[in-house]
Amino acid sequence: MKKIISLILCLVLVCAISGCGEERSVLKVYNAGEYIDTSLLSAFEKENGCKVVYETFDSNESMYTKVMSGEQYDIIIPSDYMIERLLKEGYLQEIDKAKLTNYDGINPALLSQPFDEENKYTVPYFWGTVGILYDKTVVAEEDLKDGWELLKNPKYKDDIYMYDSERDSFMIALKALGYSLNTADKAELDAAYAWLVEQRDMVNPIYVGDEVIDSMVSGNKSIAIVYSGDAAYIMSENEDLGYFEPDDGTNAWIDAMVITKDCQDTELAHKFIDFMIAPENAMKNSEAVGYTSSVMSVFDELKETVYSGNSAYNPRQNGENDEFFRYQDTETKKYCAELWTKVKAQ
Amino acid sequence: MRYFKKLVRPYIAWSAVVIIIPLIMMLLYAFTNSGNSLLNIQFTFENFKRFAEPVYLNVFLKSLKLGLLTVAICLVLGYTLAYIIAQFKESTQNVLILLVTVPMWINMLLRTYAWISILSDNGLLNALLSKLGLEPVSMMYTDFAVMIGQVCDFLPFMIIPIHTSLSKMDKSFIEASYDLGANPVQTFFKVVFKLSIPGVLNGVIMVFLLSISTFVIPKLLGGGQYVLMGNLIESQFVSVGDWNFGSAISIILAVIILFAIRWMKKVDAADN
Numbered sequence: 001m002k003k004i005i006s007l008i009l010c011l012v013l014v015c016a017i018s019g020c021g022e023e024r025s026v027l028k029v030y031n032a033g034e035y036i037d038t039s040l041l042s043a044f045e046k047e048n049g050c051k052v053v054y055e056t057f058d059s060n061e062s063m064y065t066k067v068m069s070g071e072q073y074d075i076i077i078p079s080d081y082m083i084e085r086l087l088k089e090g091y092l093q094e095i096d097k098a099k100l101t102n103y104d105g106i107n108p109a110l111l112s113q114p115f116d117e118e119n120k121y122t123v124p125y126f127w128g129t130v131g132i133l134y135d136k137t138v139v140a141e142e143d144l145k146d147g148w149e150l151l152k153n154p155k156y157k158d159d160i161y162m163y164d165s166e167r168d169s170f171m172i173a174l175k176a177l178g179y180s181l182n183t184a185d186k187a188e189l190d191a192a193y194a195w196l197v198e199q200r201d202m203v204n205p206i207y208v209g210d211e212v213i214d215s216m217v218s219g220n221k222s223i224a225i226v227y228s229g230d231a232a233y234i235m236s237e238n239e240d241l242g243y244f245e246p247d248d249g250t251n252a253w254i255d256a257m258v259i260t261k262d263c264q265d266t267e268l269a270h271k272f273i274d275f276m277i278a279p280e281n282a283m284k285n286s287e288a289v290g291y292t293s294s295v296m297s298v299f300d301e302l303k304e305t306v307y308s309g310n311s312a313y314n315p316r317q318n319g320e321n322d323e324f325f326r327y328q329d330t331e332t333k334k335y336c337a338e339l340w341t342k343v344k345a346q
Numbered sequence: 347m348r349y350f351k352k353l354v355r356p357y358i359a360w361s362a363v364v365i366i367i368p369l370i371m372m373l374l375y376a377f378t379n380s381g382n383s384l385l386n387i388q389f390t391f392e393n394f395k396r397f398a399e400p401v402y403l404n405v406f407l408k409s410l411k412l413g414l415l416t417v418a419i420c421l422v423l424g425y426t427l428a429y430i431i432a433q434f435k436e437s438t439q440n441v442l443i444l445l446v447t448v449p450m451w452i453n454m455l456l457r458t459y460a461w462i463s464i465l466s467d468n469g470l471l472n473a474l475l476s477k478l479g480l481e482p483v484s485m486m487y488t489d490f491a492v493m494i495g496q497v498c499d500f501l502p503f504m505i506i507p508i509h510t511s512l513s514k515m516d517k518s519f520i521e522a523s524y525d526l527g528a529n530p531v532q533t534f535f536k537v538v539f540k541l542s543i544p545g546v547l548n549g550v551i552m553v554f555l556l557s558i559s560t561f562v563i564p565k566l567l568g569g570g571q572y573v574l575m576g577n578l579i580e581s582q583f584v585s586v587g588d589w590n591f592g593s594a595i596s597i598i599l600a601v602i603i604l605f606a607i608r609w610m611k612k613v614d615a616a617d618n
Contacts, residue, residue, distance in 0.1 A: 061585040158484065164570030166585070200571070206487045207570025211462070220467040220486070337586040342401050345408075345573040 027268050028053045030063060030073040032255070033210065035126075037288035044275050050268055058209065059165060067091070067260075074263040075272055077125050079255050081325035084115040086258065088327060092121045093259045099270040102277045107296040109317060110254055114324060122256035123273050124294035126286070128228035129252050129315040129322065130168060131245040133235070135222035147246030148176035151223070157203045161215065161224035164207040166340035167325065168225065168251065169196060175248045181323050184332045193339040200343060207344060216241065227253075229291025231312035236290065243312035249321025254294075375593035393594035402578070402595075409575040412489075413558035416496045420553045421546070423497070424504030428545075429538075431505075432512040443509060446502050454499060458566050461495050462486065465567070487569040495563040500556050504549035511545030512538070547610050555603055575599050 029041075033056040041052045055073075057063035060082040067073065067086075078086065086092055097103050100123070110124040132150065138159070143150055151160060151172065162169060171181040173192035183189065199205065208215070216224050217237045226234065231243040257276065259269045275281055279297050286293035287306055292313055293299045307313035316322065328336075379390045396402070431442045449457060464470045465485040472482040485491055519541065523533040539546075561576030575595065582592030 059585060061587060065584055065587060162570075209565075209570070211566065215466065218466070218468050334586065334588065337581075337588070341573065341578070341581070344571045345401050345405050345578075 025050045025265050025268055026053060027051070027075065027265065027272055028055070028073045029075045029077075029272070030055050030057060030067075031077045032056060032063075033058055034213075035077070035255075035289060035291070037285045040276070040281055040285060043281075044272060047275070048268065048271060052272075072262040073260055074265070074269050075257055075259060077255055077257050079253050079325070080113065080115045081327055083122055083256060083258060084327040086260075087116070087121060091261055093261050093263060093266065094120050095123060095259055095273065096266075096270060099267075100274045100277070102274055102279070102295075105277060105279060105282075105295045105297060107294055107299060110294055113254060114326065115254075116256075122258055123277060124254050124256045125276065126229060126289075126291035127252075127254040127294060127315075128292050128312075129245050129319075130163075130171065130225065130227055130250050131231065131243050131312070131315075133216060133224045133226045133231045133241055133243050133312075135219065135240050136242045137240050138222040144244055147248045148172050150246075151176075151205070151225075152199050152202055154202055156223055159221045159223060160203055160205040161212050161221055162205045162207045163212070163225045164209050164344075166336050167328075169207075169340065169343070170336055171251045171325075172225065173199075175246070175250060175321070178248065181249075181251060182326045182328070184329065186335065189332075189335060189339065193343065196343045197346075227291075228312045228315040229289065231290075232292070232307055232310050233290030235310050235312055236307070245316045245319065245322075247321070249319060249323065250316075252316075252319065252322040252324055254324075256294075372593045372596060375590050376597045377594075379590055393591045394598070396591060397595060397598060405573050405578055406575060406598075408573075409558050412492065412496070412564075412574065413554055416493065416500060416557040417550055417553050419493070419497050420501055420504040421550065424501055424549060425508055425542075425546070427501075428505045428508035428512055431509055436513075439509075439513065443506065446505050449498070450502055455562065455566075457499065458495055458563055461491070461498070461567060465491050465494070486567065487572070489568075491567040492564050492572060495567045496557050496560065499563065500553045503552040503556065507548035507552070508542060508545040511542045515541050544614060547614050551607055551610055554606060558603065559599060 027050055029052055031054070035056070036054075038054070041054055044050075045052050057066065060078050063076065063078060064082060064085070067076070076086075083092075097119075103123070106124055107127075110127055111119050116122045132144075132148075134144070134150075139150075139156070143153055143155070146153065150156075151162070162172075170189070170192050173195040174181050174183060174188065176195060177188070177191055179185075179188045179192070206221070212224050212226060213230055213234055215221065216226070216234045219238060219240065226243075228243065231241075235241045235243060257273050259266060259273075263269050276285065277295055279295055282293050282295040282298045283302070286295075286298055286302055290307075290313070292315060293302065303310075303314045374387075376393055377389050377391070378387050379392055397406075427446070431439055431446075434442065462469070466472075467482065467484055467486065469486075471485065475482055515538070519537050520533060523537045528536065558574075559576050561574065561580045564572040564574050565577060579592050579595050579599070582588045582595065586592075
């Protein structure tokens with residue numbers, strides 16, 4: 001008797017759990033942290049009667065680790081070089097542009113890039129550069145002429161934030177030395193390593209992650225390496241700051257939306273992408289996070305209105321020495337990672 | 347009791363799933379070299395050999411030093427506080443111990459961020475200093491900042507076990523010590539402290555365990571250049587993607603902790 005009762009109870013419980021709420025389709029979105037106006041997510045949910053599960057990552061590498069360990073997402077918004085890697089490993093689905101009503105609004109300069117030459121798999125989301133954010137009241141204008149070497153100026157000892165990411169730091173050193181940021185030549189990488197070690201010993205920089213945003217808003221140090229979009233946001237909060245990209249060249253980047261091969265409800269995924277590039281939504285999004293919109297009309301308007309005079313919202317395009325990051329083979333990656341650990345730990 | 351034995355079985359199954367299988371995976375990764383796929387396994391000691399490089403040994407020594415220093419500071423502060431608390435009447439003691447645990451109800455990250463806004467160059471402490479007409483001091487990203495963060499986070503783990511053994515202590519031992527002519531200092535070291543050693547050891551083990559494997563606090567308060575064992579493991583898994591080397595470091599750390607605990611248990615046994 002007892003067994004029968006408990007069986008019935010179990011069945012009731014199972015029914016209750018599975019039956020609760022009507023069937024709603026779910027879209028899993030994986031994006032970098034602080035990289036969206038979250039009110040757009042609820043607006044999308046309302047418009048389509050679906051549920052958006054939104055998760056964030058703190059770097060492309062950690063996103064890759066999570067995805068490779070079996071976590072499934074429908075839409076991911078990684079950077080160019082990571083898209084190249086995901087594409088190489090067959091993880092992405094083609095995007096049917098016939099389903100995107102707002103696709104024509106995308107800034108044409110962002111299309112047909114090396115990571116997706118035929119625009120089959122990606123729809124650009126935000127774009128920008130990496131540059132130096134500096135306090136105009138502390139850093140002398142003529143010191144900016146030194147380009148990346150500014151980061152080695154003993155005048156600014158203990159006053160510099162570097163970005164705690166090996167790829168970005170090696171990019172700076174390689175560009176300062178006049179090499180390509182995609183080099184796999186060990187001699188060049190060793191030279192970059194020596195540059196970083198010398199910088200560490202000369203000015204004692206602090207290697208930080210996203211905390212740099214809050215720290216620069218409150219003006220803790222006067223020089224920091226940041227992405228242009230973060231710089232635009234920080235500069236709108238702290239008027240003493242300026243942003244510049246050294247002439248030696250820097251990393252130009254594009255982050256784009258992709259649909260993974262795990263995605264079942266591709267209809268909904270397309271709707272989401274289309275929703276994000278609709279001019280009114282893209283406007284809200286770009287205004288909230290400070291990154292430069294991939295939608296041409298939004299970019300044109302914001303750089304004249306909300307972000308007028310904010311040089312970081314209008315990052316350098318087609319800079320002579322600027323480059324995209326490209327896919328890095330495992331050996332080079334490991335080599336850089338080891339050198340980077342040495343820079344930090346020794 | 348015979349019937350209750352069966353109740354253990356779900357627990358055994360559970361611990362197999364959540365403890366033993368992950369451990370085996372870790373061992374497998376540590377002794378192989380085939381990246382993240384486990385399809386073509388090749389056994390190797392390479393990952394362990396790599397750890398012997400001076401960079402990584404330095405990281406290890408730094409972690410060890412920081413761990414021991416945290417333990418020492420926590421021990422002095424924690425013992426004093428536990429001893430003071432144990433002097434009150436029991437109902438007050440319960441309230442005080444509750445107060446000790448209050449910070450632990452708040453997320454650790456949040457507490458660490460709070461320290462950032464207190465210690466940073468334009469933070470609360472420096473604002474206070476400049477109000478008093480003193481020169482600002484750079485406190486963030488130093489040993490001092492990391493130490494303060496660690497001690498604040500781990501102190502309750504030292505206080506609670508010590509307090510437990512102090513409050514359980516039979517007060518008549520202390521009276522006997524006085525009757526036999528010992529002065530307060532002698533009584534403290536020969537009776538009270540000796541009887542509280544089990545609590546002290548538990549506290550030391552807990553704090554040592556936590557402080558040698560932490561990575562969030564040094565990362566936030568010490569900056570990226572503050573690389574400890576925990577940070578090294580984290581970066582191997584998250585940014586470098588070298589799970590094999592990461593597993594090997596984890597295992598080395600686990601073995602060190604295991605030996606430390608064994609050694610302290612031995613001290614405990616020898617004392618009794």
